Amino acid sequence: MPHITLENACLAFGHHALLDHAAFQLDPGERVGLIGRNGTGKSSLLRVLAGEINLDDGVLRIEPGISVAYVPQEPELDETRSVFSEVARGLGELSQVLLDYHQVSHDLGAADADIEALLERMQQLQSILESQDGWRIHNKVQTAINKLELDEDAIVGTLSGGARKRVALARAMVLSPDVLLLDEPTNHLDFVSIEWLEETLREINASIIFITHDRRFLDNVATRIIELDRGELVSFPGNFSAYQIKKAEILETEATHNKKFDKVLTQEEVWIRKGIQARRTRNEGRVRRLEALRRERAARRERMGKVNFKVELGERSGQLVAELENVVKQYDEKIIISNFSCRIMRGDRIGLLGPNGAGKSTLLKLILGEVQPDAGTVRLGTKLSVAYFDQMRKQLDENLTLVESISQGSDFIEIGGVRKHVISYLEDFLFSPLRARSPVKTLSGGERNRLLLARLFTQPANVLVLDEPTNDLDIETLELLESLLQDYSGTLFLVSHDRAFLDNVVTQVIAFEGNGQLREYAGGFEDWLRVANAAKSVEKDAQKPTSIPAASAVTSSRNSKNVSVKSVNSAKLSYQEKQELEKLPEKIDNLEQERESISARLSDPTLYQGNPDEIKVLQARTTVLEKELSALFSRWEVLESKFIKAK
Structure with missing residues (x-):
């Protein structure tokens, strides 16, 4: 059953028809790229599907129980909130639990923190998160924020327009809606963020409609192209490259048909203007045919004009x-x-x-x-x-x-x-x-x-x-x-x-x-x-006996056990840095073993029957370990990057 259906949809601003009896349906799992000239009404169509504006005529049906998330070009955000709280907003009761946990984690690092009270509160929040799959969602929030290069503690009102757009994108990714509507999602994103977004959209279990003029993004994400062309929605299966081939064929056929039509119309107009001679041999059927041709010509959907510009070179510069x-x-x-x-x-x-x-x-x-x-x-x-x-x-x-x-x-x-x-x-x-x-x-x-x-x-x-x-x-x-x-x-x-x-x-x-x-x-x-x-591949092969996959080390810490680093010989690293790099794996391994030991202890139900002091100590130590490991992995990346560039 389609998630969304449009039938005989009409929408106009003044005398300009954006939708002219248009039809469309969005099926489960589809990723639809919506394209068209500027001003044709693409953003207005997304607003219709999001329920922000109503059709002038026609029917919009959304399958019952379907959740829809919409990210406009200029998203409206709560400017008083932090990035983390704004991204987590919309997750129901779990949203506040995540915010409270995030705040408690910050407060534990304060010099005047009431550690006992904070640890007790953290234990309560951890229990709720565990019971509601909150850790997975917390990880989604953190991943989206990190991949889109956002500062989780920044206040939304202080952000640039591009950063605000990334906050809205992160929030939409976290909500995991059934239908995701995105208006120009790649604007203000760099290459790494665009590639992450492409991969995420291909993997999420949602139907997607997105507006973009990024042809590579369309090729990598879309399973169907919908073109909004002069009020009509025309469907093209496949990605943008497939659309280009089919569109060229359609335009060629349309031009040929219009040429033949215009020739017939011209002949009929000449005949009707012959005056007396035409009236002598007037055929009423032929007159009616001419009137029909005129109406058809008036209703023909003309292609919009093309931009026409050139650069004025000016005086030739020096070599x-x-x-x-x-x-x-x-x-x-x-x-x-x-x-x-x-x-x-x-x-x-x-x-x-x-x-x-x-x-x-x-x-x-x-x-x-x-x-x-x-x-x-x-x-x-x-x-x-x-x-x-x-x-x-x-x-x-x-x-x-x-x-x-x-x-x-x-x-x-x-x-x-x-x-x-x-x-x-x-x-x-x-x-x-x-x-x-x-x-x-x-x-x-x-x-x-x-x-x-x-x-x-x-x-x-x-x-x-x-x-x-x-x-x-x-x-x-x-x-x-x-x-x-x-x-x-x-x-x-x-x-x-x-x-x-x-x-x-x-x-x-x-x-x-x-x-x-x-x-x-x-x-x-x-x-x-x-x-x-190619350079990264060579570096990776050269480091196979010595490296830890830093990007995934925090989330897959078990994989980093029993990893050792051979002696690093590089004149570009100082002696102290070389020694530090050689010792980092052992330090990381020791901390991870301690963290796993604490995790196993905290998973023991008997601990909670009469050892509240031990629980607090273990939880506090876990927080410290996470910070220490994060710092060590960051230092590892810096030294290893310096080592690679020195080779």
């Missing part, structure tokens, strides 16, 4: 764009860039890869001379003219109209030596004359990105800096932008988490690999991933 030698940059105690050297030449198309906060924007500012390095030198080329696309859209004044944002006081702009009216120019970016006179604050995310691109391309530039330009752009506009950048003869710097876009545009990447280390690779994202994975 050398920038040269960095042994550059170092850090903020406070955090090293962003450590001893990095590179040379950037005219025509290079460079992708910057790294997790959020790694320092990609800092590197761009160094290359463009906006900030100075703490050490090393940066030499800039000559005749550089830079156009900058800002992912935060700070260049847009919310109170100006679209025309004012582009024209800067003039009704005309000059593009490629051609003078063009600003209204006509904005129409190339799919803004109608009426929309062009609206304020910027009324625009959607995708529309703002298109406006920023429109503004960017009015500036003659031989260096383009694009910081997340793909967010909220529809697939058709993305592909056009790709084509434009492939033909661009200037120098391009691109920051993006759209893997397909990177592969189709850049010729080399600079990857942030942790601890301030940067490395250059030829090719795009897939080339970098292949080389990086």
